[in-house]
Amino acid sequence: MVITGTWQGRPLTISVKRNCLTVSTDDPSQADVFSYDLEGRMWTAFIDGIAYRRGLDGKMVARWRNPGEERNRRWLPQDEAVSIEARAHRHIQHLYTAIQQGEAELRTPLSPQGHQVFRQILAFDPAHSMADAARYYDVYKPVGILPPDQYMAVVLQMTEGCSFNTCNFCTFYKDRPFRIKSPDEFRQHAIAVRDFLGAGLSLRRTIFLGDANAMVVPMRTLLPLLDVVHEVYDVDKLGGMYAFLDGFSGEKKPAADYQRLYDKGIKTVYIGLESGHAPLLKFLKKPGTPREAIKAVRAIKAGGIAVGIIILLGAGGQQHADSHVRDTIKALNAMDLDMDDIIYFSEILVGEDTPYAREAYQAGLQPLSHSERLAQGAAIEAGLHFSSEGGVPKISRYDIREFVY
Numbered sequence: 001m002v003i004t005g006t007w008q009g010r011p012l013t014i015s016v017k018r019n020c021l022t023v024s025t026d027d028p029s030q031a032d033v034f035s036y037d038l039e040g041r042m043w044t045a046f047i048d049g050i051a052y053r054r055g056l057d058g059k060m061v062a063r064w065r066n067p068g069e070e071r072n073r074r075w076l077p078q079d080e081a082v083s084i085e086a087r088a089h090r091h092i093q094h095l096y097t098a099i100q101q102g103e104a105e106l107r108t109p110l111s112p113q114g115h116q117v118f119r120q121i122l123a124f125d126p127a128h129s130m131a132d133a134a135r136y137y138d139v140y141k142p143v144g145i146l147p148p149d150q151y152m153a154v155v156l157q158m159t160e161g162c163s164f165n166t167c168n169f170c171t172f173y174k175d176r177p178f179r180i181k182s183p184d185e186f187r188q189h190a191i192a193v194r195d196f197l198g199a200g201l202s203l204r205r206t207i208f209l210g211d212a213n214a215m216v217v218p219m220r221t222l223l224p225l226l227d228v229v230h231e232v233y234d235v236d237k238l239g240g241m242y243a244f245l246d247g248f249s250g251e252k253k254p255a256a257d258y259q260r261l262y263d264k265g266i267k268t269v270y271i272g273l274e275s276g277h278a279p280l281l282k283f284l285k286k287p288g289t290p291r292e293a294i295k296a297v298r299a300i301k302a303g304g305i306a307v308g309i310i311i312l313l314g315a316g317g318q319q320h321a322d323s324h325v326r327d328t329i330k331a332l333n334a335m336d337l338d339m340d341d342i343i344y345f346s347e348i349l350v351g352e353d354t355p356y357a358r359e360a361y362q363a364g365l366q367p368l369s370h371s372e373r374l375a376q377g378a379a380i381e382a383g384l385h386f387s388s389e390g391g392v393p394k395i396s397r398y399d400i401r402e403f404v405y
């Protein structure tokens, strides 16, 4: 339901949906927009031309674009994030008071559901918000990364960490050993996540099985864990389950296994291929070979599951650039991708403390600039071909600095 009106001389729009409430106050030069989930958590805000997004852990990223520039982003220090949230809270408080006192003119009265969500938002004051963020850490080990199309998923940490943890550019799971939860422990976790999200569950679109490579879990262990997800969640209503499969030296599942996983609700498996150039994968200490990745993709797709393939632009610097482009094109073309699939181009971002930085320096690798990395992505894309029956996969950028859950 969308309600329009006027408040403090500015046009006002209140959108009450089955999964969120959005308030927008406009004027000719700018709009302030605030969105909340039904639990009352701030989700997004747009203030003074800057877009903010709050994660479930209370952290907040700000994004803006200056004319002629690429999008900028900055993770806010905690006090700044708290002050943005408090500002949004005050705004909603003033508006709701104005609605109740008839000072905001609404063309249609606010529905009972609308009143209920406003009350939820007002109960979610800064102290409640901090307690909620602390609860996130009771429920989760910090969620390391998700594919961009899964930022609105319900993450369930069926496994923790990465079973390989060897890649020299990756620091996501250095803080935890790999382990698979027992069905009982996983059930408790799945219930705790559901309780934590509360009414905010309605904003979530899919279920993502964490952490780094839940799909390496052997079938006899995996199937009972997927049954647990079905016990606790309405998987179909949430849009199915998604997961990473990273590295290929674990149990190799044939197409028949993927068909069973598809029947259990797995929709897409994301694979960090990084490159189709085998010597580069070796340098990156990525387990497995491009050949194994191609085989895995074919088995997954033959089982009816879509894939998301992640390519690391700039990996291996100038020295590997030509072979990286050439062999990545070859590998992607050998995967028979179609319109159900996604190819992500992700620029390598190397912290000084990563083994990659040290090893690239020792190997004398010359890094690619940002524009050279983008050109590398364009060169790979130009070499791809897809069948006319299958159609073209979605091709998109993947900026891990913008990850928020």
Ligand code: SF4
Residues within 6 Å of the ligand: 162, 163, 164, 165, 166, 167, 170, 171, 172, 173, 212, 246, 247, 272, 286, 287
């Ligand atoms: S396999 Fe994936 S999650 Fe594991 S270390 Fe490598 S890049 Fe990181």
